[in-house]
Amino acid sequence: MQYVMSIIGILVVLGLCFALSNNKSKINFRAIAIMIGFQILIGWFMFGTKIGQQIIIFISKVFNKLIKLGTTGVDFLFNGIQRDFVFFLNVLLIIVFFSALLSIFSYLGVLPFIVRVVGGAISKITGLPRVESFHAVNSVFFGSSEALIVIKNDLQHFNKNRMFIICCSAMSSVSASVTASYVMMLDAKYVLAALPLNLFSSLIVCSLLTPVDTKKEDEVVQKFDRTLFGDSFIGAMINGALDGLKVAGIVAALMIAFIGVMEVVNYVISAASGAMGHAITLQQIFGYVLAPFAFLMGIPAQDIIPAGGIMGTKIVLNEFVAILDLKGVAATLSPRTVGIVTVFLISFASISQIGAIVGTIRALSEKQGSVVSKFGWKMLFASTLASILSATIAGLFI
Numbered sequence: 001m002q003y004v005m006s007i008i009g010i011l012v013v014l015g016l017c018f019a020l021s022n023n024k025s026k027i028n029f030r031a032i033a034i035m036i037g038f039q040i041l042i043g044w045f046m047f048g049t050k051i052g053q054q055i056i057i058f059i060s061k062v063f064n065k066l067i068k069l070g071t072t073g074v075d076f077l078f079n080g081i082q083r084d085f086v087f088f089l090n091v092l093l094i095i096v097f098f099s100a101l102l103s104i105f106s107y108l109g110v111l112p113f114i115v116r117v118v119g120g121a122i123s124k125i126t127g128l129p130r131v132e133s134f135h136a137v138n139s140v141f142f143g144s145s146e147a148l149i150v151i152k153n154d155l156q157h158f159n160k161n162r163m164f165i166i167c168c169s170a171m172s173s174v175s176a177s178v179t180a181s182y183v184m185m186l187d188a189k190y191v192l193a194a195l196p197l198n199l200f201s202s203l204i205v206c207s208l209l210t211p212v213d214t215k216k217e218d219e220v221v222q223k224f225d226r227t228l229f230g231d232s233f234i235g236a237m238i239n240g241a242l243d244g245l246k247v248a249g250i251v252a253a254l255m256i257a258f259i260g261v262m263e264v265v266n267y268v269i270s271a272a273s274g275a276m277g278h279a280i281t282l283q284q285i286f287g288y289v290l291a292p293f294a295f296l297m298g299i300p301a302q303d304i305i306p307a308g309g310i311m312g313t314k315i316v317l318n319e320f321v322a323i324l325d326l327k328g329v330a331a332t333l334s335p336r337t338v339g340i341v342t343v344f345l346i347s348f349a350s351i352s353q354i355g356a357i358v359g360t361i362r363a364l365s366e367k368q369g370s371v372v373s374k375f376g377w378k379m380l381f382a383s384t385l386a387s388i389l390s391a392t393i394a395g396l397f398i
Helices: 002-019 029-048 048-077 087-094 092-105 109-128 130-141 146-149 160-174 178-184 188-211 232-277 283-294 301-316 319-332 335-345 351-366 364-374 377-397
Strands: none
Touching: 002 178, 002 188, 002 301, 002 377, 029 092, 029 109, 029 188, 029 377, 048 092, 048 178, 087 092, 087 178, 087 232, 092 109, 092 178, 092 232, 109 130, 130 146, 130 160, 130 301, 146 160, 146 351, 160 188, 160 351, 160 364, 160 377, 178 188, 178 232, 178 319, 188 335, 188 351, 188 377, 232 283, 232 319, 283 301, 283 377, 301 319, 301 335, 335 377, 351 364, 351 377, 364 377
């Protein structure tokens, strides 16, 4: 029954996107069918085949080895401190190391080459615009802001629909530097599966909601400028490390604020509802609101309220707070629920990201910044649907 609900959930997401499309006549149904096929193939390969599982184990070992090597810098800096599991030291500071590593690979041209090959293949096979395909792949490696900066020279040529797709791809993904932090807290196989699933989900959702009709002259992909990351190998490493430190600091600051404010809100709600005879929390409210979506994702009925609560925490606050919530209750949930919710959490789709993306676009183009600011909430809605689609497809094989 759960797998039947997953199939129904996929159809509901696609149907909702089609119903809300602003140009149904321009929808590329062939591309959407191909991308859904890719997602099903990815899910089956990663969860249903021995070679897929072996590849996940290998990639997980690579991540864990890099994390172990990267933490030597943290250990040196905080020598003598018994860290056990201090979130900032164990999870956030590793972002600095991975950000530096990614910056180096970008400067050397390794990541840009991968982006062009994979993005070009997606565009050729599906018939989707090249710029959107390249950017979707780009967003898997870089953060939402960094991925947008890479295509800054193209922004002035985009119409409203293309800007929407670009921004949703950025919000629906996560950066590779932050992925390492997720791997430290969650089951790596679900984290790694979410990356390609989200890539296609964002393109599917946006291709339905805001289809584009491009001309050949609109399809010029600007040459990658490696000086965006630094003017030398050392410069790229330094810039990457500093960018990583900024990200770690921002995440830490937001978590201090969000968790503190959430406790205040929970105290007020609990006190007020308790006076009426039944105390509830903000997470429980989220749980009841999002329980229908959790059910459509194929989550067992007994888990839909706690799962919905975690999903709501992620949307309203951010994925790190939600991940900590998931870790706290994972033992009480079924393995299937944990896997599906994990895939849902691996994206930047949250209210706080609206400001981050709008701010980045505005800094790059005042004109396009004004355009993006008008569809901020729609962007969050689309990115959340993309996360639901990814998690639901993963649920077919969990």
